Amino acid sequence: MFVTLAVLGISIILFVTGRVRADIVALSALLILILTGILTPAEALTSFSDPLVVMTVGLFVVSGAILRTGLAKMVGRTILKLAGENEERLFFLIIAVTTLIGAFVSNTGTVALMMPIVVSMTMQSDINARRLLMPLAFAGSIGGMFTLIGTAPNLVIQGVLTQNGYTDIKFFSFAPVGTVVFISGILGFWALSKIFLSQKVNMKAKNLSKPLKELAKEYRIRTFTAAITEASGVCDRTLKELRIPEKYSINITGVIRKSAHSRRFILKGEEKSEIAGPQTILHAEDVISVIGSEENVQRFIEDHSLTLIHGAREEPSSMGIAEAVLLPNSGLVDVKVKDSGFRKKYNVNILAINHRRQYRSDNLAHEVMRAGDTLLVQGRWKDLARLHQDYENIVLVGQPLEEAAKVTLNHKAPLAAMIMLLMIASMAMNILPPVVAIISAALMMIITGCIRNMEEAYQLINWESVVLLAAMLPMATALEKTGTVSLVTGGLVDAFSGMGVYGLLAGVYLCTSMLTLFISNTATAVLFAPIAFKVAQSVGASPYPFLMAVTVAASMCFASPFSTPSNVMVMTPGRYSFVDYVRVGGPMQILMGVIMIIVLPLIFPF
CATH class of the missing domain: 3.30.70.1450 (Regulator of K+ conductance, C-terminal domain)
Structure with missing residues (x-):
């Protein structure tokens, strides 16, 4: 147990400092677990063929095709045109559009798509971009709460449930939670951005x-x-x-x-x-x-x-x-x-x-x-x-609006949309297992020419994220084998059981939310999902609210600019400081936690 905890602790420190690539850290930790005999080579390498990893690879290809054909940009640009030069209308439309696209496309890709259009619109209309870009990044994360494929932590908890015999997690099972998150987020960010982000910081650049x-x-x-x-x-x-x-x-x-x-x-x-x-x-x-x-x-x-x-x-x-x-x-x-x-x-x-x-x-x-x-x-x-x-x-x-808003709509865009809709339908109606539906959709994107060839498909995959996920999954196995999961579970039960099952749910949410400030949301979900499941088992409660707490807490990380790639992306264009994220994201992260602890048991009873 000591070796496992030491490897995990050193890995977290390296994740936080960012001096070494995350995938190299995870692979190194995996190698140490093999060399010390904690994991067998088979246990360590099985994760590379895990359905979760395969689905993640396929989703990069599918979402990349949607972005590359111009379909997502056309949707975003068309809706944002409705805002005109009204700052409040633009604020709400940005959150709504980004959330919509983020439900089906990675949050990094969604923010990369929306940010140039938003910045150019604010410059053209002399609207304060500082008030819009941070909520834009946060909305990319919120969108992931609506669907099974919206964010990697959703796939992680689905995998834990499936491994333990629970098979009724559907494509839109997350939608009720996502709706509450969206409403809470749009109102909270509207108020906090009005207070803390309305001041202008040399953002005006009318002549672009x-x-x-x-x-x-x-x-x-x-x-x-x-x-x-x-x-x-x-x-x-x-x-x-x-x-x-x-x-x-x-x-x-x-x-x-x-x-x-x-x-x-x-x-x-x-x-x-x-x-x-x-x-x-x-x-x-x-x-x-x-x-x-x-x-x-x-x-x-x-x-x-x-x-x-x-x-x-x-x-x-x-x-x-x-x-x-x-x-x-x-x-x-x-x-x-x-x-x-x-x-x-x-x-x-x-x-x-x-x-x-x-x-x-x-x-x-x-x-x-x-x-x-x-x-x-x-x-x-x-x-x-x-x-x-x-x-x-x-x-x-910083482009002129006419340049940023241009859409090169590939003639394959309707075909890409149809393939994605068929993938969603097959998953929502249980026609195909999720991993089969996603890989089929990715392959169809290549065969039909929505993506030019296999080389381009490989370029669309974020291999660092894939390797990180595949190398972190055995860490959860090591924690289980060495009794660390039971130890942490016992600690949580001892610390929070006096407050009842709601207290335990709060403990799981709080610990997940704190860890995701320092390491990726995927790694956090991989580590905490088994613990949350064990906590639920130890008190005879349903695992659903506890695992949903893990995925929401892992994804709704707003208090640090470095907790998600999207947060980092908007930092310089928005002229934000670290304190800006603490002022706006900190209260929202706390508020989201309080709301989720109350609401999750109503949607998924104990």
Whole structure:
């Protein structure tokens, strides 16, 4: 028991610090349990074929197809248009639409889909985005409470019930709980956001094609413009040859060429702008945009006989600057900027990186990008739009509304919708076992071309989440084998049984809610679901309210920005601090717990 608890404790500490990938932590813990003889190899590896893991893989493919065909975005954009420029109407519609989509699509994918549209609408209408983005992230979690496939903890408790002979958990069995959560959430967040998030924090950016002035101070970058002279040593050389970032810790972000028929730069229509890249060749009389400290830029200008142009230049309307949030499952996570192929793939520049309010712009090529980082990117709006389409890696915010609201509706979208509806119907009416229905739907998405090929399907799967789940399931087995589950169960019964069965339910909810502040909701549900089942058994109560308490408490984690990927995603675009999450999310997490302890036994009697 001691070894198991030590492995679990160290794993939780590593999960909290985030210094090591969660899947590596879980696999390492699993290996230690095998090497110490607590688990046999068969017990440890059986989970990789567990129906729960297989369903999770299939759901990534199905929800990815719904997002990729543009179907979900079309629904979201169409409904949000009803809000107009009314902040209160927009608030309620955002919560409702996000909850609706989140019932069938992962909360990370839902928020990635909705956030660019919401930010652009607020900028266009001068509505305070701070009041909307945090509730948007929370609504993604609330949506998961409506259906069996809405969130991984729902699948976890369904698995525990099935293993113990309970088979009457249906696709929409969670809907009554989800309805209560939705009503409580929308009213609570409306009041708390009104109190704590209504103040404006430099969010106004009406002219979205030129927001650099608004962002430069926050990202601590300075922009300079310099003209290349005939005598300059940079003439007729590529930026790759010049190695300017390595020598001067500055970046050349753009070049403005003079037209063939004019020697002037400032008249509209007489210049050609381009994003600077490694193969960009500099010529005499070009004007370059430079990002860096004044000291380093001045040294570069003097060394190469350039002419500093004082005063701001008018950027072409086709050029823009926006923020891009790096998703937790992005292939760009833990990759250096210079190795990311960012400029080659998207034809945009990374000007600076915001890592949890630590801003970096010097020596950017050697910076390692982390999950949740916000990148300040520059490029043509048409290139930034291509970046926005890569929703598995990045969420682009700050686009003009017409760009953010564009929907590339694939002609396969109706087919994708039909496949998903058939999957839901087969699960709701028990025509097929859930795992068969989900895998069938995923396969049909590939066969019918809603997803182009198997390679694309594999790219849609968040393998870190899959491996984390598969490696954590044996941990629950180890806790059971070593008597740890019985020990914790006994402790909970001793501590809360004096308050009756409601007290025990409160104890299960409280412990789950506290743990999910520090580790993923999936891992929390895997650890606490068996304990909740044992607690119910020990007092002769139905396991349903106790297991429902686990899934709600594991998913409704609002008090920390780092408890869910969705919370992290909105932190920088919303200009939130950690305290903002405590002020808004903390009371909601407590309120949700109180309501659930009262309501769950009414829906699922003891």
